[in-house]
Amino acid sequence: MKAAILTDVTKCTGCMECVIACKKHNDQDPDFPRRWHRDDGLSAHNWTSIIEKPDSHYVRKQCRHCLEAACVSVCPVAALIKTAEGPVIYDPDICMGCRYCMVACPYGIPRYDWDKPAAYVQKCNMCIDLIRQGQQPACTEACSYKATIFGDRDQLLDEAHKLIEQHPDKYIDHVFGEFEVGGSSVLYISDIDLGFLSYPLKPGITPLPETTKTAMEAVPLTFAGMGAMMGGLYWICKRRAKLQESKNKEDQE
Ligand code: SF4
Ligand code: SF4
Ligand code: SF4
Structure with a gap:
């Protein structure tokens, strides 16, 4: 099984149970607003957030666990790795704090932890500890609306396409994350465009490691x-x- 998460924006009520469950499971400290924080709600202590959009749309943001992750490809010491199970995980003991991953990520996910004496980058690890115990991530477990669900990537893709086919008036005909920058393990279906979750706004389908490799070779x-x-x-x-x-x-x- 290739672990993945499918979030259905049309079902999300913005209740924040997923955000609370993530903080609790990962024992994260309270967040202190910083002048340089972006307005997407993510920080070193918030690995997932809910972005409010017009007409009662709530969009969950988290690491996309890219199939060919740019963050992994640029890390000079392999502190970030794409696991066989699917999640992209981070080892703080190896990280040297260069922050290349923060620059390379097309979704603006990794955040610097300014509260630690030794600096770390932080991001969602898809609750790899729970997945390795045969359980699902804390956030998907917590969502009583089934707006964000966990499963095998191929099965979730089938389910996403089936829902779009059954409800053509409800969903945009696109599974976000199926192909963008090589595809990701976190997928979305939605009735609004989710281009705002990425930088640049319209990511291509070429895996970014191909670009970063060329750039790194040019240094x-x-x-x-x-x-x-x-x-x-x-x-x-x-x-x-x-x-x-x-x-x-x-x-x-
Ligand atoms: S728990 Fe589910 S419904 Fe509530 S904010 Fe998270 S994804 Fe949305
Ligand atoms: S979304 Fe960003 S941090 Fe997450 S795996 Fe992809 S490149 Fe890495
Ligand atoms: S998968 Fe785990 S670490 Fe990632 S957002 Fe969900 S609860 Fe947080």
Whole structure:
């Protein structure tokens, strides 16, 4: 099974149960508004959000878990990986804080965590811990309207196309995420255009790693070397901060 999520915008009531369940399951701290926060509700402590649109439309935003993820392709230390199960996951112990993933993501998903002494990037991991235990993500479990559901990608795609065929007056004839930038594990059906969820507004179907690979190859070796050196220094500083943090904790105990 290739784990995936299908969100039906027409069914979402904006009740926020998915957002609350995500925060609870992932033990996330309360969010403090920052001047540089975008207005989509995502942050290092909010891995999913509900965007309100005119005429009582509520659109869930989260990592799309791209099949050929740009964030994975640009990470110089492989802190982000696309798992065999489907989710794109992140290892904070490997991350060196370069933030290439934040620039590369076509959906503007990864967020920097300014509250940690050692900087981390944060994003939805599709509750990989639950999936590996044979369960579904906290957000889909919490949605009593079945507006966001979990399942196998191929089966969810079949279901999405069936719904569009059965209700041509209700849905736009498009499964968002089926092909965009190579396709994603988070899919949407909707009665409004969801182009606003991505940058640029109309992503092509070419997987972004093909573009980022060309761009990365074009970076002169000198710059790449400097980047690696700065990254290495940053990584050492981060490890030191972490060690200091655990030492402080031990001293307090
Ligand atoms: S729990 Fe379901 S209905 Fe409520 S906001 Fe989330 S997706 Fe929408
Ligand atoms: S949506 Fe962005 S962060 Fe998520 S897998 Fe795709 S490129 Fe990576
Ligand atoms: S899949 Fe898990 S981590 Fe991702 S938005 Fe849902 S609850 Fe949060």
